[in-house]
Amino acid sequence: MALKMAKGSLFAVLLRSNWWYSVLIGLFILLVSLALTDAKYVVLSITGSLPFLIIGAIAAYKQLQQPSQKRVLDVVQQAREMPAGVIAEKVAANYIKSGYESSVFKGNGADMVLTHGGRKLLLSSKRFKAANTGTEPLKLLVAAGKNTEATGFLYVTLGEVSDAAVKYAQEHSIELIQSDRLAVLFDGKAKIS
The missing domain is CATH 3.40.1350.10 (Trna Endonuclease; Chain: A, domain 1)
Known part of the structure; x- marks a missing residue:
């Protein structure tokens, strides 16, 4: 069984968008969660932002493989x-x-x-x-x-x-x-x- 991402899902949209969108969302989630928890739950904050940072890295890799405009x-x-x-x-x-x-x-x-x-x-x-x-x-x-x-x-x-x-x-x-x-x-x- 092959796993396939739905075309309209948030992560599929982010994979097709500029890589820095995902990174900005990940950093925003990280900073907000650190501010709300007074940095007591650093691991939880990092875990919440990690999927967006990973998607940003994948999108950046794919975009670097493409020729410039x-x-x-x-x-x-x-x-x-x-x-x-x-x-x-x-x-x-x-x-x-x-x-x-x-x-x-x-x-x-x-x-x-x-x-x-x-x-x-x-x-x-x-x-x-x-x-x-x-x-x-x-x-x-x-x-x-x-x-x-x-x-x-x-x-x-x-x-x-x-x-x-x-x-x-x-x-x-x-x-x-x-x-x-x-x-x-x-x-x-x-x-x-």
């Missing part, structure tokens, strides 16, 4: 000046480093095929400069995957993705690679499973 903007600017094939190669390089083999996709709907054991991913970056992404290019990618028995899909986009496209991507195992993820992939720091 300046780096994301730099990568987006660089990417807009590159052809789709170069973008596909840069993304694929991270997968190759993790043991995947790559080959050029022969057909429409994708650029590359990445294989590792029984896993086969189709990568599409053909329309990465499009301002808006709907479901049509994703459907084309999934259709190409049916012919090649793909188990997953990667779709690179720098524009806005419609709600319908996000829902379609979730239903069909499509990872949408947007600006933040693209920056991590450009830097070669992506965790590939």
Whole structure:
């Protein structure tokens, strides 16, 4: 049985927020409890603030692993000046480093095929400069995957993705690679499973 935190719980919200929110709440609880008890129950005061300090540390660690907003903007600017094939190669390089083999996709709907054991991913970056992404290019990618028995899909986009496209991507195992993820992939720091 895997434990999963509810999306709307206080700690889940704090994990998605800036790390210092949690630390401030933890310090506030610590100081108030020390003031109310005249510092007689230091261990109890520390225990009450500890969950917030731990969540703050976890959030800080996660946020330090992400690229800065300046780096994301730099990568987006660089990417807009590159052809789709170069973008596909840069993304694929991270997968190759993790043991995947790559080959050029022969057909429409994708650029590359990445294989590792029984896993086969189709990568599409053909329309990465499009301002808006709907479901049509994703459907084309999934259709190409049916012919090649793909188990997953990667779709690179720098524009806005419609709600319908996000829902379609979730239903069909499509990872949408947007600006933040693209920056991590450009830097070669992506965790590939």
